[in-house]
Every structure is written in C-alpha cells, then in structure tokens.
Amino acid sequence: MKTKIILLLLAFEVVAQFGCEVSNPCGPFASQFHVLGYAAFFTVPRFGAPPLDTSVVYRYDSIAVRLQPTVEYLLAEQLRAGFSRALFSSAAVACSPAIPYSIDTLSTVVVTTDFKYDSIYHAADTVNGIFLIDFLDDHRNERHSSLDQFVNQQPSAKSDAFLRLNTPPPSQERVRFTIYIKHRNGAEFILKTATITIKP
Numbered sequence: 001m002k003t004k005i006i007l008l009l010l011a012f013e014v015v016a017q018f019g020c021e022v023s024n025p026c027g028p029f030a031s032q033f034h035v036l037g038y039a040a041f042f043t044v045p046r047f048g049a050p051p052l053d054t055s056v057v058y059r060y061d062s063i064a065v066r067l068q069p070t071v072e073y074l075l076a077e078q079l080r081a082g083f084s085r086a087l088f089s090s091a092a093v094a095c096s097p098a099i100p101y102s103i104d105t106l107s108t109v110v111v112t113t114d115f116k117y118d119s120i121y122h123a124a125d126t127v128n129g130i131f132l133i134d135f136l137d138d139h140r141n142e143r144h145s146s147l148d149q150f151v152n153q154q155p156s157a158k159s160d161a162f163l164r165l166n167t168p169p170p171s172q173e174r175v176r177f178t179i180y181i182k183h184r185n186g187a188e189f190i191l192k193t194a195t196i197t198i199k200p
Contacts, residue, residue, distance in 0.1 A: 035070065038067055045134055105184045109151050110180040117175065134162040147163065169199070171200070177192070
C-alpha cells in the first residue's frame with residue numbers, strides 16, 4: 001500500500017510539472033505573435049518562389065519585392081502551481097491558459113528609390129504610388145490593394161506580402177529600393193533590396 005501511495009505521488013508530481021490539459025491545449029496562437037524583422041528580395045509574385053537572379057533583365061510587371069516577416073508565436077506553458085508563463089516558439093505546443101500578448105500591426109511603410117526611376121521619381125524620392133501590394137490576411141486569403149490603402153487598414157505586421165510595380169520605367173533601368181517599416185508599438189525596420197534591371 002505504501003509503495004502504491006509513493007508511486008501515485010510521483011505520478012502526480014510528473015503531471016504537475018509537465019502535463020497539460022489535453023481537452024484544452026493552447027498554442028501556437030495565430031493572433032498572438034511578435035515580428036522580429038523582415039527580409040526583402042526580388043522574386044516572382046508567387047508564394048514559395050526563390051529570389052531572382054539579379055544578373056537577368058526582367059519586365060517590370062513580372063517581378064515583385066517580397067516582404068517576408070520573421071515571426072515568433074506565443075505559447076503558454078502550465079507550471080506546477082497553475083502559474084503560466086509566455087514562451088515564444090514556432091513549433092512546440094504547450095498548455096492552457098494562454099497569456100495575452102499585444103498584436104503587432106503596421107503603422108507606416110515607406111518605399112524610396114535609390115536610383116532615378118523616371119522623369120517624376122528621382123533618387124531618394126518616396127515611390128509608394130508606383131506599387132500595388134498582394135498579401136495574405138490572417139485567414140490566409142490573398143488580398144490586393146494599393147500600398148497606402150494597405151497601410152491605412154493597420155494590417156497585421158506578420159502579413160506576408162509582395163510589392164508589385166504598377167508603373168513601367170521609361171526604358172531599361174537599374175532599380176533598388178529602401179523600405180522603412182514601423183509598427184504601432186514603435187518598432188522600426190529598414191530594409192534594402194538588391195539591385196536589379198527592369199524594362200517596360
């Protein structure tokens with residue numbers, strides 16, 4: 001009998017430290033995340049496509065700048081005394097209850113051109129107006145809008161997006177863009193694409 005009690009106590013200790021409510025698991029949470037940064041590179045406007053060979057000349061409307069966020073998702077781990085702490089991971093699944101976490105949203109996206117683009121846009125000019133954006137919403141549905149309309153909606157900062165040129169250059173031109181991103185929580189990021197040559 002004493003042996004059974006000891007084994008029962010040991011089992012309880014293991015569950016208290018490592019167990020979780022199977023009926024109410026939590027994490028990772030799609031709505032609770034933190035964006036660490038972004039990658040920006042030229043590619044074709046298709047999710048999963050690799051960066052382009054920058055030695056090739058491309059039609060302006062056949063390429064896009066991919067904005068790819070690096071995201072950590074929130075998990076909750078139930079500890080021995082029922083106390084929960086926040087964990088960030090992209091893989092593990094832990095226990096309830098979840099810990100609230102502020103959602104990163106975009107407040108500003110400004111694209112400038114490093115070289116003269118045409119007779120209107122010169123080096124260092126803001127060129128948001130020559131871009132459209134394709135992005136995935138929180139339900140993984142593909143959406144389209146102008147870049148400024150997209151930002152005005154205060155979208156999720158983890159939106160995986162393509163910036164597509166909607167204005168042709170007057171002739172074959174080298175292009176490179178600098179992208180400034182700011183979150184509503186104050187986080188700021190400056191990205192620079194590679195240099196690539198495009199044609200009308």
